[in-house]
Amino acid sequence: MPSFGRDRRALLVGGATGLLFAAGAVAGPKGPDDEKEVSAVEDMMREHGVLRRALLVYAETAARLRAEAGAIDPKLLNETALLFQAFGENYHERELEEPYVFPAVRKAGGAAAALPDILTAQHNRGREITEYVLRVTGKASISAADAEPLARALEAQALMYQNHAAREDTVVFPAWKNALSESQLDELGEKFEEIEHKQFGADGFEDAVRKIAAIEQALGYADLSQFTAPSPPR
Ligand SMILES: [Fe+2]
Numbered sequence: 092m093p094s095f096g097r098d099r100r101a102l103l104v105g106g107a108t109g110l111l112f113a114a115g116a117v118a119g120p121k122g123p124d125d126e127k128e129v130s131a132v133e134d135m136m137r138e139h140g141v142l143r144r145a146l147l148v149y150a151e152t153a154a155r156l157r158a159e160a161g162a163i164d165p166k167l168l169n170e171t172a173l174l175f176q177a178f179g180e181n182y183h184e185r186e187l188e189e190p191y192v193f194p195a196v197r198k199a200g201g202a203a204a205a206l207p208d209i210l211t212a213q214h215n216r217g218r219e220i221t222e223y224v225l226r227v228t229g230k231a232s233i234s235a236a237d238a239e240p241l242a243r244a245l246e247a248q249a250l251m252y253q254n255h256a257a258r259e260d261t262v263v264f265p266a267w268k269n270a271l272s273e274s275q276l277d278e279l280g281e282k283f284e285e286i287e288h289k290q291f292g293a294d295g296f297e298d299a300v301r302k303i304a305a306i307e308q309a310l311g312y313a314d315l316s317q318f319t320a321p322s323p324p325r
């Protein structure tokens with residue numbers, strides 16, 4: 092029997108006013124600084140958001156490396172790779188997806204069950220690329236000889252992981268959500284929060300967002316409007 096969880100309840104109450112009423116009825120009125128509960132799936136998807144911002148740094152910087160390798164501060168790329176490793180590989184992949192999400196999706200069967208093997212291979216390849224990026228950017232400057240192979244590795248990682256996260260968001264996470272009951276998902280949401288606190292302290296996600304924002308600022312990518320596409324040819 093389908094469960095009657097938060098999402099359906101909100102949909103049935105309907106609209107923004109109904110949503111506020113439903114949230115207030117369940118949890119009491121909230122001030123602007125109170126944190127609202129984050130579901131397990133939302134948690135995973137917003138973590139992808141942090142990783143996508145790191146991939147934007149990779150893709151944009153790859154182009155600049157080819158044009159002006161000497162002008163790129165390797166420390167900023169090194170910090171991006173360290174964030175990807177700590178938040179993406181050692182937390183999101185190793186602590187959440189590999190022990191919790193992938194086994195449930197494999198067990199549930201269906202089309203999504205074929206993906207975890209490929210996704211795990213991509214986690215492993217990503218870790219190799221991160222180690223390489225850390226090695227090359229751990230020096231005072233990026234040599235002309237390293238610029239092209241580094242640019243290629245950054246682009247390859249960005250292409251792989253953009254597609255990786257997109258499949259997880261659209262196929263794997265929905266299959267995972269379908270395979271679990273509402274109460275199992277709620278329990279996992281709390282479990283994931285515990286893991287996050289254990290790994291990073293109180294504000295793992297918020298700290299990761301602050302870190303990537305500081306890197307974007309230093310590299311000149313902070314102003315989102317610069318990425319608004321030009322008008323197409325008429
Ligand atoms: Fe993954």
Ligand SMILES: [Fe+2]
Pocket residue numbers: 139183188256259
């Ligand atoms: Fe993921």
